[in-house]
Amino acid sequence: MSDAIKTSSLSPEFRKEIFEEPGTEKITMCFNCTGCSSGCPMTELEPEFNIRKFLRMANLGMKDELLNNPYLWYCTTCYKCQERCPQGVPNVDALLKIRTIAVQNGVMLPAHKKVGQLVVKSGHAVPINDDTKEKRKALGLDEVPPTVHRFPDALSEVKKLLHIAGFDKIVAEEEEKK
């Protein structure tokens, strides 16, 4: 059994913030048919992850419960739910928006932060390694691909963009932020 929801703990601002993402206000049109969650491959494996429930919580403004919910990060963005919703709720867009609000509030998994740091450093989420360099050579390709990996000026551009967007700060470790 879960506890009763206290209206005093609900955040209408949170709801408004989510609705800044175009289309997400359609959450209010959800009639709870469970079409989204019943087909979700992640819910099948982890029933605690439930897109229908999460969007209902969003509509109520249950900010803290949602942002600190570890299952927020389980969705694979397969879009099956969004395709199925008879009410046109953009389930995935809404979930991604909720995730960005979580990140703004300092919630980010350490493993995700590492991926972000790789992009800040190398411009790639999956940078080249020695094993692949060997494979490239064996195939007759240049060891280093013609991406930001090969062109330092291009990498500088990406780093500058990430800096302007404030992304380098978002993924910096706590010590570095100070």
Place this chain on the structure above:
Amino acid sequence: MTKLSFFLGCIAPNRYPGIEISTKKVMEKLDVELEDLEGASCCPAPGVFRSFDKTTWLSMASRNVTLSEEMGNDLLTVCNGCFGSLVDANLLLKEDDALREDVNKMLSEVGHEFKGTQDVRHIIEYLFQEVGVEKVKNAVINPLDLKVAVHYGCHLVKPSKERHLGSAENPTFFDELVEATGATSVDYEDKMACCGAGGGARTAVLETTLHMATNKLDHMVAAGVDCVVNACPFCHLQLDVGQTEIKKTFGKEYGMPVLHYSQLLGLAMGFTPEELGIDLNFVENSKFIERIRGGAK
């Protein structure tokens, strides 16, 4: 000859270069000229970066598209994740004047401007819609006697509203391209199911996503296929590296060969498995390769 800018992304060049070289080889045979999109970065990975910060996602994605605009070409990707990221960013910026202005303010700091003049294409839909199944068929000199599990992946077809490729629950265009190589596309349970890699889930909860990959592989094995053919290096990685992780975590061994469509088509065009990097998967493929050699005379 049609020209396209070849956007590499991360996983193809940095983990599965066989996909990169195969794409170059097969597109040349189909009279499509690929120019390297020099200086491109991570697309960036949509599930992860759209989950972090929308401005970051848009600025990086738009820079990649802009590089292609500057070359005067449409952009070609061989990855569902890159396709999702770049198509969505491209559409959004073409349609939303205010957003485009914001992004262009950022891009001007690094000497670029998004103009909205080019399109983002995925190799599978491009081959189907622009090159055509017939032309692909005509380029086949070594018809493949293979039973194939086609894995569309998610972001090639969904969200369908933005993709315009017909049914997302029961599409056929990829199967038609696979069958053009002589191979048979074998139906299997829950064929359109996700491999589990996307949305940052592989990074966040690897073991849970391996269960998803296990489900897929079980269904493919039950259908008696010789290999799986995908349209995305990230699905490729989840299904290939994933098998080594599944072995470690659950003690289950599949030995399922995983091929990107460019590699399958390359075989049918007469290239050797080694030329296409099919031997460079993390799962050992030697039996499959021998079989191909036997059939290829």
